[in-house]
Amino acid sequence: MIELKYFERSDFQQLINWIDTPEFLLQWGGPNFSFPLTEEQLENYLIDANKDNSNTLVYGVLHKATGKVIGHISLGNIDRKHKSARVGKVLVGDKDVRGKGIGQLMMKEILKVAFDELRLHRVSLGVFDFNTSAIACYEKEGFVKEGLLRDSRKIGDAYWSLWEMSILENEWLETKKG
Secondary structure, three states: EEEEOOOOOHHHHHHHHHHOHHHHHHHHHHHHOOOOOOOOHHHHHOOOOOOOOOOOEEEEEEEEEOOOOEEEEEEEEEOOOOOEEEEEEEEEEOOOOOOHHHHHHHHHHHHHHHHOOOOOOEEEEEEOOOOHHHHHHHHHHHOOEEEEEEEEEEEOOEEEEEEEEEHHHHHHHHHOEE
């Protein structure tokens, strides 16, 4: 139903269109991006990505039936020595396919890259505590909450708390059996 393909310059404008508020940008991109999202920021994001032995892989999510890019996901902080990485930039951008299990399919695919292709041992991610649908999706794929980083991000006058979650290789293998 979906396929991960390397994120390219031709995907920039669509992603920029999806990220339409400062709050949404913080949820998607963390503190490394500023609103409004620009092509220059995306160029910098890709400078060392998607190359042999790079520590970041950035993907557009292709809907096979329509051929449309419907989302975005990355695997960053790839540490081949310690066999770990971090999922980030998770976005089901096409509103027409939200709530249909696409996020879970995206997680399955990125974990295949992490565990099958890169032979990693641990994959982590961060998710804001109010994003209950994302948390449920990650838990369905075997991620475990490790701890809550209280008031870790400031947006306007508010502070947001972030759950740290991870999945280990043996836990992922167990989810594949079920």
